[in-house]
Amino acid sequence: MNSKLCVSITEGKPIQIIPVMQKYGFVELCLDKLNYSAFELASVIPFADRVIASFSTCKQEDILSYTLCAAKCGANIIDIPIRYLSSLIVNRVRNNMTGFMPQLLFSYHNFGSYDIWKSEIEEAIERMYMFLPDYYKIAVSCQTRAEIDYLFSFYKRFESLREKLILVPMSDKFPQARVEALKLGAQFMYCHTGKPQAPGQMLYEDMQKNCFHCN
Secondary structure, rough: OOOOOEEEEEEOHHHHHHHHHHHEEEEEHHHHHHHHOOHHHHHHHOOOEEEEEEOOOOHHHHHHHHHHHHHHHHOOEEEEEEHHHHHHHHHHHHHHOOOOEEEEEEEEOOOOOOOOOOOOOOHHHHHHHHOOEEEEEEEEEOOHHHHHHHOOOOHHHHHHHHEEEEEEOOOOOOHHHHHHHHHOOOOOOEOOOOOOOOOOOEEHHHHHHHOHOOO
């Protein structure tokens, strides 16, 4: 197992995903897609060494219940999309997670064109910084090498956050860019076991071959 490769899991009953969790060790459970009960979530999390609990869509009023459920069930990292961030939400999450110690990852996703996300990334990172998360995830669609290089330039622009920045170039043309992100400072990167969950996401085994040096 590679401690920097995180396998995304978006479907399957608990009994179906347990072998995957045992085999790969580090997984992302997409809560809104899996739609597990608290009992089901608590029953599967112990089978992995490390778990990121994420959700891409939910009602504003459900954010606290999602995060608290994941924390109480033993998730190691909880991913909260930037669009849900506010002082009220972050304070409620942190105040209610007393006794539980998951790390917080705030994320910005944009599947649009370079012209759209280019002007938003720096503002997104600065907004996340206001709430001092453990990780800052920026995942954007990249069509050219120049776009990937621009994305990676933020490792230098925010040098003090290098080990907290997870810059994810979503590009079917340049899947190896995800391995580059690990070399530049990303503490982990997402992959799959047979069905890509985002553009450019590599098969675990293929990514493993290319990043022994990233351990």
